[in-house]
Amino acid sequence: MSYDLIVIGGGHAGCEAALAGARMGVKTALITIRKDRIAQMSCNPAVGGLAKGQLVREIDAIGGEIGYCTDMTGIQFRILNRSKGPAVWSHRAQVDRIAYRKYMGITIHKQPGLTVIEDEVVDLLIDQRVCCGVVTVSRETFEAKTIIVTSGTFLNGVIHIGENQIPAGRIGEEPSKGLSECLVGHGLEMGRLKTGTPPRLNGTTINFDKCTVQYGDEPPPFFSRRSNRQAINQIQCHLTYTNSKTHQIINDNIKRSALYSGNIKGVGPRYCPSIEDKVVRFADKERHQLFLEPEGLNTSEYYLNGFSSSLPEEIQVEAVRTIPGLEEVKINQPAYAIEYDFFPPHQLKPTMESKYIKNLYLAGQVNGTSGYEEAAAQGLMASINAVLNIRGENPVVFDRSQAYIGVLIDDLVTKSTAEPYRMFTSRAEYRLFLREDNAEDRLSETGRRIGLLSESLIEKIFSEKKQRTDIYSEFQKLRISVPELEEPLTVAEAARRPEVDFTSIFNSLPNTMTAKYAVIEKVLIEIKYEGYLRRQQLQLQRFKSMESLAIPASFDYKEIKGLKTEASEKLSRIKPATLGQASRISGVSPGDIAVLMVNLKNRRRK
């Protein structure tokens, strides 16, 4: 049996990869261990959040699925960071875990050109550094022109709950064996990481009266332009806090936590610490915030966000019951930590293809990232580039000024990672350009060109763009009075004033203005930022000129006189694709870049 593209693993990276491949017209197979676990959310039933929301909007703008699937199965929608500038506003949705899995599963099964195979890949067919197929545990061989590995936390996964260690890819599922050994056998460097998940609680045993309610935004802010869902009744989340009693129990039993007993060797996520880590590292904090998040509409199960742990189950019960509202709570599933193999991502090209094994791509948690959104973004890009590789066309690589996806992949392949990597707005130096509201302006043309966006959708995007241009011109002339200002000003002038709220502007607009709030808001954001963006242009031009200086893959840094040894070693290891990428490698100084630039220019002249 032979395919153009085989995707290994039906997680969040794998779903995007498989759908994109089939939608771009290549014969695609998704091989995954369990069909009924396609798009399973291993951790929290939520999508988006700070910087992650931007990733989802970008995936949607290119033609990916995660945003739409979230909109269809979401049970609470909010925009975070509203108190800050619109550049860092981020969508976040609580989703129904089972509904999400079903919806994505149906989308995958119904996709023409995509075959789903329930099996486990245990080996890759690699001939002279070219990957050309896979072998499964049931001893089937499948040939393929390109292969994407998206095995998540499954490679030699081990779960830790207190002193107990259970081999697993996640709770209740066997780990995957064979792939790690195969890749290491072909010379790839491998590492070990750790992540954790909090307990799931029985909601009928929670006293919500003692907790603070958190409502969704109205109307629900959806991620995707495609979403046609009508108004929904959004559910409530709740807030509660740990206290000194909780901390005491955790401290008294800290040695029984797998994290502190020495059982866990893998590096954990610095930005998403376990409750043990929070209590130990931030000992001066009197309490830690916890969110009670419903797992779905047809279940009473709750996810205790902020309480991931590897303490023994009985200690978890004792500690959780000190928390207001949880005094009599029953735990349905204890918190656990998991260790798994990953492949440091400096071994990838910016296309997500392995530098050492041709036609083999890696995407998602297997590259050391953490999070559904980061995984989905990589799966989409790996697949796009695998298909373009098959077609013999130029790859799609977004730079850091074009997309958070560009920042994510550039960080991974340039700086690699030794701990679970997650996206933050602070990682993007051009974040004023990379807003959720302009994701389509930045990326949809690419989605159309490669065949992922339908013509009807593109038409809608372009027609809205035209509408925004008209509104923009009108706002330069139209004068309004808003409560924050004494004098009437044009809408454009008012939008630039920091003290003026967009809602005041919206309320002052004439009734004849029929455009949707979201469209008007986009224009106001554009106006608000245009001055800053003009000022950043020079910096951007400098960045772009460095990015356009390509470095040949065969470049021998050891031969260049004037490069410091550290720089020469790091450049040889990372093999940057451009001078810009070289400049972001730690240990490579501006002096080294100057030497490199002269050398590259001399070569070109020759």
Ligand SMILES: Cc1cc2nc3c(=O)[nH]c(=O)nc-3n(C[C@H](O)[C@H](O)[C@H](O)COP(=O)(O)OP(=O)(O)OC[C@H]3O[C@@H](n4cnc5c(N)ncnc54)[C@H](O)[C@@H]3O)c2cc1C
């Ligand atoms: C315990 C735990 C806690 C987490 N905590 C957080 C958190 O706090 N914050 C956060 O953002 N993210 C967290 N995550 C991570 C989040 O779940 C992942 O980042 C995300 O699911 C990664 O997506 P993925 O597609 O790379 O892999 P996964 O979602 O893990 O999917 C991998 C898929 O590959 C399949 N597979 C694996 N090996 C093979 C094989 N050899 N052959 C065929 N199929 C295979 C599996 O069956 C699975 O379907 C956590 C994950 C776990 C397990």
